[in-house]
Amino acid sequence: MDSKTNDVKQIASQLLAGMLANPHIYTTISDEGHQGQLEQKLILMAVEMAEDLIDKVEYRHPSENK
Helix, strand or coil, X not given: CCHHHHHHHHHHHHHHHHHXXXXXXXXXXXXXXXXXXXXXHHHHHHHHHHHHXXXXXXXXXXXXXX
């Protein structure tokens, strides 16, 4: 796995943990557990947010990412 993939996973995990801990975003656990529709939506959102954050950092600081 390359470092960008690892970065996405790490950042997405941290974002997801924050979203799951926020009662305004995630009020109750579904009956399906992590396979539930809301959980899957939050996971995808966290991954997209992580990728966007990495892209923004790479765009603003291109010389540091070589």
